[in-house]
Amino acid sequence: MNKTINVIKIGGNVIDDPVALNAFLTDFAAIERPKVLVHGGGREATRLSARLGIQNKMIDGRRVTDDETLEVVTMIYAGLLNKRIVAALQARGCKAVGLSGADGDLIPATRRPAEPIDYGNVGDIDANLVSDRFLEVLFSAGYTPVVCAICHDRHGNLLNCNADSVAAALAVGASRLGRVRLTYCFEQPGVMTDLTDEASLVPLVTPAIFDELRSSGKVSGGMLPKLSNALQCAADGVGEVRICRAADLCGLGGTIVRQA
Amino acid sequence: MNKTINVIKIGGNVIDDPVALNAFLTDFAAIERPKVLVHGGGREATRLSARLGIQNKMIDGRRVTDDETLEVVTMIYAGLLNKRIVAALQARGCKAVGLSGADGDLIPATRRPAEPIDYGNVGDIDANLVSDRFLEVLFSAGYTPVVCAICHDRHGNLLNCNADSVAAALAVGASRLGRVRLTYCFEQPGVMTDLTDEASLVPLVTPAIFDELRSSGKVSGGMLPKLSNALQCAADGVGEVRICRAADLCGLGGTIVRQA
Numbered sequence: 001m002n003k004t005i006n007v008i009k010i011g012g013n014v015i016d017d018p019v020a021l022n023a024f025l026t027d028f029a030a031i032e033r034p035k036v037l038v039h040g041g042g043r044e045a046t047r048l049s050a051r052l053g054i055q056n057k058m059i060d061g062r063r064v065t066d067d068e069t070l071e072v073v074t075m076i077y078a079g080l081l082n083k084r085i086v087a088a089l090q091a092r093g094c095k096a097v098g099l100s101g102a103d104g105d106l107i108p109a110t111r112r113p114a115e116p117i118d119y120g121n122v123g124d125i126d127a128n129l130v131s132d133r134f135l136e137v138l139f140s141a142g143y144t145p146v147v148c149a150i151c152h153d154r155h156g157n158l159l160n161c162n163a164d165s166v167a168a169a170l171a172v173g174a175s176r177l178g179r180v181r182l183t184y185c186f187e188q189p190g191v192m193t194d195l196t197d198e199a200s201l202v203p204l205v206t207p208a209i210f211d212e213l214r215s216s217g218k219v220s221g222g223m224l225p226k227l228s229n230a231l232q233c234a235a236d237g238v239g240e241v242r243i244c245r246a247a248d249l250c251g252l253g254g255t256i257v258r259q260a
Numbered sequence: 261m262n263k264t265i266n267v268i269k270i271g272g273n274v275i276d277d278p279v280a281l282n283a284f285l286t287d288f289a290a291i292e293r294p295k296v297l298v299h300g301g302g303r304e305a306t307r308l309s310a311r312l313g314i315q316n317k318m319i320d321g322r323r324v325t326d327d328e329t330l331e332v333v334t335m336i337y338a339g340l341l342n343k344r345i346v347a348a349l350q351a352r353g354c355k356a357v358g359l360s361g362a363d364g365d366l367i368p369a370t371r372r373p374a375e376p377i378d379y380g381n382v383g384d385i386d387a388n389l390v391s392d393r394f395l396e397v398l399f400s401a402g403y404t405p406v407v408c409a410i411c412h413d414r415h416g417n418l419l420n421c422n423a424d425s426v427a428a429a430l431a432v433g434a435s436r437l438g439r440v441r442l443t444y445c446f447e448q449p450g451v452m453t454d455l456t457d458e459a460s461l462v463p464l465v466t467p468a469i470f471d472e473l474r475s476s477g478k479v480s481g482g483m484l485p486k487l488s489n490a491l492q493c494a495a496d497g498v499g500e501v502r503i504c505r506a507a508d509l510c511g512l513g514g515t516i517v518r519q520a
Contacts, residue, residue, distance in 0.1 A: 048335075052311055071340055079339020080331055083410060083418055087362045091416035097363045098338075102347045104357045104403055134403075141397040143364055150343060156351035158343055 001139070001178030004239070006035040009167035012042030013187045014246045015081060024185070025085065027249045029092035034139035036170055037096075037146045039085060040163035045069075045076040065120040065160040073160050074100075077148040086146055097143045101125075101151030102158060104134040107169060109151035109159045123151050123159030125166065127236065130173025139177070164226065168233050175237035182238050184226070185246035190255035191227065193218040205257045207231055230257040261399070261438030264499070266295040269427035272302030273447045274506045275341060284445070285345065287509045289352035294399035296430055297356075297406045299345060300423040305336040325380040325420040333420050334360075337408040346406055357403045361385075361411030362418060364394040367429060369411035369419045383411050383419030385426065387496065390433030399437070424486065428493050435497035442498050444486070445506035450515035451487065453478040465517045467491055490517040 008028060014020050028037055049056055049072050057064040065073065082098040089096035101107030107130055109123030138145055147170065149163040164184065171182035193213070194200040202213065210227055213219040219227070230241040234257060244254025268288060274280050288297060309316055309332050317324040325333065342358040349356035361367030367390055369383030398405055407430065409423040424444070431442035453473070454460040462473065470487055473479040479487070490501040494517060504514025 074343050075335035075339040077339075078343050079335040079337075083334050083338050083360050083362055086360070087412040087418050088416045090362055090365055090412060090414060095364060098360070099363075100343050100346070100358070102343055102350060102356075102358070104355060105350055134401075137397065137401040137403075141394075143394075143397075152347040152350060154350060156348045158347050 001034065003032065003034060003178070005139070005174045005178055005180045006031055006183065007038065007167055007171040007174060007180060008035065008183045008185065008249065009038040009040075009163060010185045010246055011040045011163070011187070014185060015039060015042035015044075020246060022088070024246045024249065025088050026092060029089055029094040030250065033142065033144060035144055036135070036174065037085070037089075037144070038163055038167040038170060039077075039081060039146070039148055041073060041077050041081065041149070044081060045073050048072050048076055059117055059119070062119065064118070065122050067121065070121040070158060070160060074150050074158055078150045082146060082148045089144070089146065095143045096146045097138060098146045098148075100148055100158075101161065101166065104131060105152075105154070106131050106134050106145075106147070107151045107161070107166060108154050109161055111153055111157070111159060121157070121159055123153065123161045125151065125161055125169045127169040127172035130169050132173045132176045135170070135174055136177055164229065168229055171233055171238045171241075172236045175239070179239045180237070181240045181242065182230075182233055183242045183244065183249065184230070185249060186243055187245070189245050189248070189253060190243050191219060191223060202255050205231070205255055206260055227257065231259070234259040261294065263292065263294060263438070265399070265434045265438055265440045266291055266443065267298065267427055267431040267434060267440060268295065268443045268445065268509065269298040269300075269423060270445045270506055271300045271423070271447070274445060275299060275302035275304075280506060282348070284506045284509065285348050286352060289349055289354040290510065293402065293404060295404055296395070296434065297345070297404070298423055298427040298430060299337075299341060299406065299408055301333060301337050301341065301409070304341060305333050308332050308336055319377055319379070322379065324378070325382050327381065330381040330418060330420055334410050334418055338410045342406060342408045349404070349406065355403045356406045357398060358406045358408075360408055360418075361421065361426065364391060365414070366391050366394050366405075366407070367411045367421070367426060368414050369421055371413055371417070371419060381417070381419055383413065383421045385411065385421055385429045387429040387432035390429050392433045392436045395430070395434055396437055424489065428489055431493055431498045431501075432496045435499070439499045440497070441500045441502065442490075442493055443502045443504065443509065444490070445509060446503055447505070449505050449508070449513060450503050451479060451483060462515050465491070465515055466520055487517065491519070494519040
């Protein structure tokens, strides 16, 4: 494939804000194909669980997906949010096809072992198993996959996966077809050493810069695993990873993560 | 396309019975490609509405789809049921791709006018607009579409459609690619002149036989529009329409509906 394949992930903060989501989808529709949109879930799943009297069980800050919760996230991610986004993109002239990882065996996953912590119906992904063939079929015909983070185990069971990991796996899978740019859209302008100061944005992260940011304590918390995963994607064949604001999707801002 | 394209519709009675559904999906997986599965919703949507305190509004025995109800049916049909069926088919070696009518612009629909009766977010389908191109892309690559009855209006809105009509429109659309057999799986063995006696099964319905069955009163009620639609499909290019029990999917029983 000659053209760069754009894999773009939006998180819950964009999905929860109709104005921001509409603006984002207009920008996404304008990006040249081939492209993939990966979306998280936002607060809709938590809201529906609450209305149904299902308790959110968290262990170490991560959600446990019991059987009832798997039904809720499948309804919200693969049903309501995915189809709303697809219909909105169709209205913008983008030939979107909404998918879970079960569809076309796009993203097989393995149930996470119950030891040491049992997270329930949660799956981990091996990017080598992502169906680049299905992606190629859709790209060649001009379609744009819109993918939620519900995957399957090939034995008939659905599994709840992490949307960042789904985006990373799709980017690595797509890199077998051509050059890939993976963009994580985010509530901040990118990686910052001072979250209160946009001027502290780190424009480039390489493995050497990552080591320095980590050891000096300039970057900490949830950004460390995000950067570590982004560097792994770059090592696994993804040409460029960018972390930026959703509103800057078509711009040049944010943090670029590269192997060198 | 040289091979016959099978378009098969299952209704809520099969979906509501896990044993019957599993047996049906095993039969469906064994049918030669190309094929399409269209599924209705069953009682899950009514159950979820009840749990959420959303009242089912019926006019003349038909469900009104207000905004809240559209969310419920999108979650249940396009989310929970569609992905459960897809995962079950994948486990049976069938490369299923779960779709709504919005995905790939497969089935554009028009919001039904609010006069004389306002059914809310309900759509009607023009089979001429069904994307036979998207079907061909999937068929050629060996994929099997699994389609729910949520469609879109091309202006960003989802619409609840009738699953029998979705199956009919897909069959007529697919007939532009090759010979199509449309099968309606059903709780009865086929069209019967005495619902208490299986020996009263009508093996063949043509326009002339339909007129006789109707004028004599031997067939009445909900079967009349079903037969009328089946005859229209046959007139619109679908080679054969069969109405049979879900358990007889791979058999030869039931009622065949043909133009002549």
